[in-house]
Amino acid sequence: MKKIVVIGSGISGLSISRMLSDEYDVEIVEKDPKFGGLIKCERIEGNLFHRVGGHVFNSRNNVVLDWFWSHFDKDKEFLSATRNAKIRLNGEFVGYPIENYLYQLPEQQLKPIVNELMDKLSEEKLQTTDYSNFKDFLIGNFGEELYKLYFGPYNTKIWNADLAEVPLEWLDGKLPMPKLREVLLSNILKNEESTMVHSTFFYPRRDGSQFIVNRLSEGLSINCSYQVQSIDFIENKGLSINNNDKIVNAIVYCGDVRQLSEIVHIKDDALQLAMKNVTDLVSNGTSNVLCETDDNDISWLYLPEEIFKAHRIIYTGNFSETNNEGSNRKTCVVEFSGKQDQQEMIKELGNLPGNLKPLAFNYEPNSYIIQNHNTRKNIALLKSLLKPYGVFLLGRFAEWEYYNMDKCIEAAMELKEENF
Numbered sequence: 001m002k003k004i005v006v007i008g009s010g011i012s013g014l015s016i017s018r019m020l021s022d023e024y025d026v027e028i029v030e031k032d033p034k035f036g037g038l039i040k041c042e043r044i045e046g047n048l049f050h051r052v053g054g055h056v057f058n059s060r061n062n063v064v065l066d067w068f069w070s071h072f073d074k075d076k077e078f079l080s081a082t083r084n085a086k087i088r089l090n091g092e093f094v095g096y097p098i099e100n101y102l103y104q105l106p107e108q109q110l111k112p113i114v115n116e117l118m119d120k121l122s123e124e125k126l127q128t129t130d131y132s133n134f135k136d137f138l139i140g141n142f143g144e145e146l147y148k149l150y151f152g153p154y155n156t157k158i159w160n161a162d163l164a165e166v167p168l169e170w171l172d173g174k175l176p177m178p179k180l181r182e183v184l185l186s187n188i189l190k191n192e193e194s195t196m197v198h199s200t201f202f203y204p205r206r207d208g209s210q211f212i213v214n215r216l217s218e219g220l221s222i223n224c225s226y227q228v229q230s231i232d233f234i235e236n237k238g239l240s241i242n243n244n245d246k247i248v249n250a251i252v253y254c255g256d257v258r259q260l261s262e263i264v265h266i267k268d269d270a271l272q273l274a275m276k277n278v279t280d281l282v283s284n285g286t287s288n289v290l291c292e293t294d295d296n297d298i299s300w301l302y303l304p305e306e307i308f309k310a311h312r313i314i315y316t317g318n319f320s321e322t323n324n325e326g327s328n329r330k331t332c333v334v335e336f337s338g339k340q341d342q343q344e345m346i347k348e349l350g351n352l353p354g355n356l357k358p359l360a361f362n363y364e365p366n367s368y369i370i371q372n373h374n375t376r377k378n379i380a381l382l383k384s385l386l387k388p389y390g391v392f393l394l395g396r397f398a399e400w401e402y403y404n405m406d407k408c409i410e411a412a413m414e415l416k417e418e419n420f
């Protein structure tokens with residue numbers, strides 16, 4: 001039986017391991033003491049803390065859904081919900097996505113936005129749909145006014161980057177772009193959002209995404225606190241991990257692609273150059289605070305305004321009652337972009353709605369990947385040069401793709417289909 005080591009125990013590593021373990025001898029190695037990667041959670045005095053984000057699940061791909069639900073009892077083990085997301089503007093709550101709820105804006109803000117959209121509509125046929133960067137794309141689709149009010153400030157906070165420098169490839173299939181006519185109609189008819197992937201979602205009745213980790217890891221061989229520091233290729237023998245500590249036939253790498261050039265010591269100039277070419281990719285981290293909050297019925301609250309340092313609140317306590325077991329209030333996660341000082345964050349919580357009381361903190365250095373114009377080309381080349389040695393890249397940070405959990409599962413399926 002061929003031996004495969006999967007590096008990383010996030011959703012990507014767990015999924016591919018399950019897919020391969022019938023036919024291969026698969027071992028997962030994980031540098032962290034706990035498995036689960038970004039989607040692992042912990043209990044803080046009974047309350048569930050999503051240490052990164054507030055993971056909910058859905059997919060538009062039926063094959064992914066079938067695979068996922070083959071591991072869970074959808075009705076007994078999961079709750080299904082419709083997203084109730086809001087945007088905090090001028091001290092009020094406006095519906096999300098904002099373009100469907102323009103009618104909720106004050107008149108003086110609404111007028112210039114509608115004027116601009118009407119102008120755009122009359123020039124529709126003349127307009128380009130071929131944008132070279134994220135900023136032009138947002139202005140082209142929604143106008144300068146809406147960009148200034150919401151899209152610019154919010155996305156600048158999240159990306160911590162000049163949006164004119166962010167290319168568009170990552171958007172592929174991510175944001176279904178409404179036509180201007182649909183936007184105006186939605187506002188007149190007061191249509192609810194429906195086309196976005198998480199407009200309805202599934203969430204485990206207990207333990208959030210940790211429940212997904214626990215189930216998918218059942219029966220797998222996982223070696224935690226094991227960091228892969230070197231990979232060598234030995235002719236007629238295979239791949240050697242950490243100076244012959246393990247000799248294997250194939251490796252699926254789900255870690256950070258930028259670290260590969262330090263880890264992979266295979267003597268191949270083209271490969272070494274391809275690994276060097278991805279070392280300067282940029283990612284943005286997030287600082288999360290688990291808080292107690294006053295009750296509300298919101299799932300996500302977006303905070304575009306500069307007066308708030310945080311960029312969103314995820315009301316994870318509303319996803320499942322069992323998330324609030326340590327408190328007689330509800331819980332939520334406040335997300336800040338980048339690494340923030342704890343005292344600063346505590347001060348900031350006082351400006352946010354809900355009488356927030358902090359319970360726990362986490363900083364994750366790798367949350368949002370930022371692609372540049374060459375990223376996809378460089379990663380594709382790197383994959384093709386690693387493949388002959390039996391090394392494969394999988395996941396958000398190995399492929400440097402803006403994957404959600406479902407996309408990680410889909411990528412694992414494709415990897416298996418094409419290579420194993």
Ligand SMILES: Cc1cc2nc3c(=O)[nH]c(=O)nc-3n(C[C@H](O)[C@H](O)[C@H](O)COP(=O)(O)OP(=O)(O)OC[C@H]3O[C@@H](n4cnc5c(N)ncnc54)[C@H](O)[C@@H]3O)c2cc1C
Pocket residue numbers: 007008009010011012013029030031032036037038039052053054055056057058226227228229254255256286366367368394395396397403404405406408
């Ligand atoms: C803020 C935020 C909110 C999100 N919300 C959602 C959501 O609601 N729904 C959704 O579907 N998706 C969501 N996502 C996306 C989702 O988190 C990712 O798609 C997914 O978790 C990526 O999994 P992964 O296995 O590819 O990577 P990771 O989870 O990062 O796993 C990689 C693992 O590899 C390990 N590793 C790395 N290098 C080594 C090494 N050398 N040796 C051993 N181990 C190593 C790491 O420790 C890590 O555990 C969100 C992401 C963020 C950042």
